[in-house]
Amino acid sequence: MTSVNTGDTSWMIISTALVMLMTPGLAFFYGGLVRRKNVLSIMMQCLLLVGVISIQWVLFGYSLAFGPDHGGLIGGLSWAGLNGVGLAPNPDYAATIPHQLFMVFQMMFAIITPALIVGAFAERMKFGAFLIFSVLWATIVYDPVAHWVWGVGGILRQLGALDFAGGTVVHINAGMAGLAAALVIGRRKGYPDTSPPHNLPFAILGAALLWFGWFGFNAGSALSSGGLAVSAFLATHMAAAAAAVAWAALDWLTSKRPTALGLISGAVAGLVAVTPASGYVTPLGAMGIGALAGLVCYVSVVLVKNRLGYDDSLDAFGMHGVGGMLGALLTGLWATKVINPAGADGAFHGDIKQLLLQFIAVVAVAAYSFVLSWGLLKLVDKLVGLRVSEQNENIGLDLTQHSESAYTLVG
Amino acid sequence: MKYIIAIIQPDRLDEVIAALSEEEINLMTVSDVMGRGRQKGVAEVYRSHVERGGLLHKIKIEIAVSDSRVWETVDAITRGAHTGNIGDGKIFVLELEECLRIRTGETGAAALA
Numbered sequence: 001m002t003s004v005n006t007g008d009t010s011w012m013i014i015s016t017a018l019v020m021l022m023t024p025g026l027a028f029f030y031g032g033l034v035r036r037k038n039v040l041s042i043m044m045q046c047l048l049l050v051g052v053i054s055i056q057w058v059l060f061g062y063s064l065a066f067g068p069d070h071g072g073l074i075g076g077l078s079w080a081g082l083n084g085v086g087l088a089p090n091p092d093y094a095a096t097i098p099h100q101l102f103m104v105f106q107m108m109f110a111i112i113t114p115a116l117i118v119g120a121f122a123e124r125m126k127f128g129a130f131l132i133f134s135v136l137w138a139t140i141v142y143d144p145v146a147h148w149v150w151g152v153g154g155i156l157r158q159l160g161a162l163d164f165a166g167g168t169v170v171h172i173n174a175g176m177a178g179l180a181a182a183l184v185i186g187r188r189k190g191y192p193d194t195s196p197p198h199n200l201p202f203a204i205l206g207a208a209l210l211w212f213g214w215f216g217f218n219a220g221s222a223l224s225s226g227g228l229a230v231s232a233f234l235a236t237h238m239a240a241a242a243a244a245v246a247w248a249a250l251d252w253l254t255s256k257r258p259t260a261l262g263l264i265s266g267a268v269a270g271l272v273a274v275t276p277a278s279g280y281v282t283p284l285g286a287m288g289i290g291a292l293a294g295l296v297c298y299v300s301v302v303l304v305k306n307r308l309g310y311d312d313s314l315d316a317f318g319m320h321g322v323g324g325m326l327g328a329l330l331t332g333l334w335a336t337k338v339i340n341p342a343g344a345d346g347a348f349h350g351d352i353k354q355l356l357l358q359f360i361a362v363v364a365v366a367a368y369s370f371v372l373s374w375g376l377l378k379l380v381d382k383l384v385g386l387r388v389s390e391q392n393e394n395i396g397l398d399l400t401q402h403s404e405s406a407y408t409l410v411g
Numbered sequence: 412m413k414y415i416i417a418i419i420q421p422d423r424l425d426e427v428i429a430a431l432s433e434e435e436i437n438l439m440t441v442s443d444v445m446g447r448g449r450q451k452g453v454a455e456v457y458r459s460h461v462e463r464g465g466l467l468h469k470i471k472i473e474i475a476v477s478d479s480r481v482w483e484t485v486d487a488i489t490r491g492a493h494t495g496n497i498g499d500g501k502i503f504v505l506e507l508e509e510c511l512r513i514r515t516g517e518t519g520a521a522a523l524a
Contacts, residue, residue, distance in 0.1 A: 033457075196457050255456045265458060305459050315458070 003089055005096035011225035012097050012105055018216025019108035023050050023115050025213055029206025029268075030119055030314050033261075036198040037396025038123045039406045045130055046115045052131070053111040053138055058082055061110055062103050064143035066093065069153025074144050092152045094223040105220060106146075113142050113170045119314030120178030121185050126388050127401040133380045137177060141372050145173050145365055161361035162335060162343055162354065164232065165221035167276025167327045168365045175321020176366045177373035178312055184377040185386050187311035189393050194313075200260060207264035211240055214271045218278035231339055232278040236271065239278075239290030243270020246294025254302075262298075269297035269319050273327030280335035280343040289330045297323050325362050332358035412507040412523060413481045417472045418446055419492040419500040424470050427491030434487045436480070438524065440473040450497050469500065475510050477523055 027046035031039045053061070060080045067075030079085050082103070090099040114134040121130075148154040149161065149169050156168075163169060188194055197203055218236040222229035247266025248258040273293030274286050281289065301318040312318055332355030335346035345351045380386060387393075392400040399405060419427060424441065431437070445466035452464035476484050485502055493499055512522040 192460075194460060196455060196460060196462055200457075251456075257456070259456055261457050302459050 003091075003096060004087075004098060005224075007225040008094075008096040008223070009098065009101060011229060012094075012101050012220060012223065015216035015220025016101065016105045016108055018213045019105070019112070019220065020050070020213075022108070022210055022213035022217065023047070023112050025206045025209030026112065026115055026118075027206065028202045029210060029264075030122065030203075032199040032202030032204070032206060033197045033314050034122050035195045035396070036406060037398055039198065039202075039398065040404050041127070041397035041401055042118060042122060044127070044402055045118045048131070049115050049134060050111055052135060053114065054107055056135060056138055057103075057107045057110050061138060061143050062106065064139065065110070065146035066103075066106065066151050069147070069151060072153055072155035072158060073147065075147050075151050096224060102223070105223075109166055109170055109217070110138060110142060110146070113166075113174050114138055116170070116174035116316055116320050117177045117181060119316035120181040120312050121386075122313040123188055123397065124387055124393050125185060126385060127397075129380050129384050129386045132384065133376060133386075136376055136380075137373065140376070141177065141369055142169075142173060145169055145368065149361065149365070156361045156364065159357055159360065160344065160354070161357045162280060162331050163276045163328065163361070164279035164331075164343075165218045165275045167272070167324045167331070168361055171272050171275060171320040171324025172328065172362060172365050173324075173369045175317045175319075175324055176369035178316025179310075179321060180370050180373040181377060182310050182312040182317065184374060184381070187309075188313065189390060191311045192306065192309075197261065204260060204264050207268055211267055211271065214240070214275075218275060222279060228279055228340060234283050235274055235278045235281055235286035238283050238286040239270040239274030239293070240267045241270070242287040242290030243267055243273070243294035243297075244290075246270075246291045247298050250295065250298045265301070265315075265319070266294040266298070269293045269323045272320055272323035273297075273330065275324070276328045277331040277334060280331060280340050280346075282334075282336065282339060285334035285336070285348075289327060289334065292330065293323050293326055296326050321366075325366065328358050328362045329355065332356070412510055412519070413476055413478060414505040414507040415472075415474045415476060415481070415484055415488075416503040416505065417474075417488045417492070417500065418444070418469050418502075419472065419488070420494070420498055421468055421470045423492045423494070423499075424472075427472065427488055430487040430491035431474075431484065434480075434483050436474065436476065436484055436487065438474065442471045442473075444469050444471045448498065448501070467498070475507055475523055477520055 027043040031042045063077050063079035064075050067079040070076045085099050087098040089095050094102040146169050148156040149163050219229045219233035244263050244267035248263045251262035252258040270290035270293045274289050300322045301315045333346045333348050335343050336349045337345050344354045347355045446469045452467045454464050455462040510522045511518045
C-alpha cells in the first residue's frame with residue numbers, strides 16, 4: 001500500500017473522531033434547549049443514531065451512497081457489508097487514505113444528518129416511530145442524495161454542483177425533512193406558550209463542541225492534510241466568528257440585549273452556511289458568508305417562524321434548511337479556483353453558471369427530501385403512530401418513553 | 412408557638428442569617444423558591460421564545476419560635492432583608508400547633524430551640 005500517505009491518514013482519523021463528537025455535541029445543544037422532562041429523550045434519539053446508523057452504513061448505507069453508480073441515482077448493493085471496501089485506497093474518492101477510513105469518515109456524516117431532524121419534532125414523537133422513520137430516512141433519502149452530490153457518477157456531481165462538506169447532503173436534506181416533520185406531527189401542546197430552555201449552559205457547551213467538531217466536518221472533507229485542509233479550517237472558523245458576532249449584534253439592536261443563545265446560534269448558522277463553501281472560498285469570502293448567515297437565519301428563526309406559526313421546535317429548518325440553502329447559493333457566488341482548482345469560479349469570480357448549478361442542486365435536494373420525508377412520516381404514522389398521547393406529552397418523554405429521569409431533584 | 416415564613420431577595424440571605432444569629436435564633440429551614448409580588452419580573456428572550464416576565468427567584472426562610480420571641484425574629488429578618496427597593500419581600504406569621512424533635516421525642520418549647 002505504497003500510496004497511503006500517513007499524514008493524510010492521521011488527519012483523517014482525527015477528523016473522523018471530531019465529526020463523531022458532533023453528534024453528542026448536538027445532543028447537548030438540543031438537550032439544553034428543551035424542557036427538563038424531555039432532555040434525555042433528545043439525547044437518547046441522537047445517541048441511538050450513532051449506534052443504529054453505524055450499523056446501517058456498514059451493512060448497506062455506504063454502498064447505496066458511494067458504491068458503483070446506477071443511472072446517476074444510487075450506488076447499489078455491491079459494497080454491502082463492506083464487500084470490496086478494504087484498507088487499500090479507493091482512488092476515485094480519496095487516493096491517499098485507506099478506503100475504510102473514507103467510509104468511516106462518511107459514516108459520521110450519515111449519523112449526524114438524521115440527528116439534526118430531531119430538533120423539528122422534539123418533545124412529542126414516539127421513540128419507536130422515531131427509530132423506524134430515521135432508519136428508513138437514512139436509506140431512502142440520505143443515501144441517494146449523498147450519491148447524487150458526492151458519489152462517482154452521481155447526477156448532481158456530474159452536473160458540476162459544488163458541495164464541499166455537506167451543505168446540501170446534510171443541512172438542506174435534514175432541514176427540509178425537519179420542516180416536513182414539524183408540519184406532519186403538528187405543534188407541541190400549548191404552542192406558542194412553550195417553556196424556555198431548561199439548561200442554556202448545556203446548549204452552549206453543545207455549540208462549542210459542534211464548532212470544534214466542525215473543523216473535522218469541513219477541513220476533513222479535504223480528505224488530505226495540507227493547504228486545502230487549512231483553507232477549509234480557516235473558512236469554517238471565520239464564518240462561525242462572523243456569524244456569531246452578526247447575530248449578537250442583531251439581538252442587541254432588536255431586543256436591547258445580546259443573548260448567549262443568540263451568540264451560539266449565530267455561530268452554528270455560520271458553520272452551516274460555510275459547509276458547502278468551505279473548500280472553495282477565501283477567508284474573507286467565508287466571513288461574508290458567515291455574516292449573511294447570521295442575518296438571514298436570525299430573520300428566519302426569530303421573526304419569520306412566529307409569523308408563520310409552525311412549530312419547528314429547535315429550528316432544524318430555520319438554521320439547517322435555510323442556512324444550508326443560503327450557503328449552497330453563496331458558494332455559487334464566492335467560490336474561486338484560486339483556493340481550489342478542483343472546484344469552480346463563482347459569480348463574484350467571473351462565472352454566473354455556477355450559481356445556476358447550485359440553484360438546481362438546492363431545488364432538487366430540497367424537493368426530494370421534503371416530499372419523501374413527508375411520505376415516510378405519513379407511512380410511519382399509519383404503521384405505529386408518530387405522536388405520543390397528550391397525557392404522555394404532559395408527563396414528559398423521559399419518563400414515558402425511557403423510564404428515566406434526568407435530574408434527581410429531591411433526595 | 413408561631414411559624415414564621417419569610418420571602419426575601421436571594422442576595423440578602425447572608426445578612427438575614429447574621430441578624431438572626433445576633434438574636435441567637437439559629438434554627439431555620441431555607442429554600443429556593445420562585446415568586447412575584449406586585450412587580451412583574453424581567454423579560455427573558457430565547458430566540459423565538461419570549462417570556463414576558465413572570466416569576467423571580469426568591470429565598471424562603473422558615474423558623475419555628477415561641478410566642479415571646481416572634482417580634483425579635485421578625486425585626487431581625489427585616490433588618491437583614493430591608494433595602495428600600497421593590498422586591499424586598501414579605502414575612503408571614505402563622506400559628507404553630509405542635510413541634511417535635513425527632514431524635515429525642517421532646518415536644519413544645521423544648522423542641523423549638
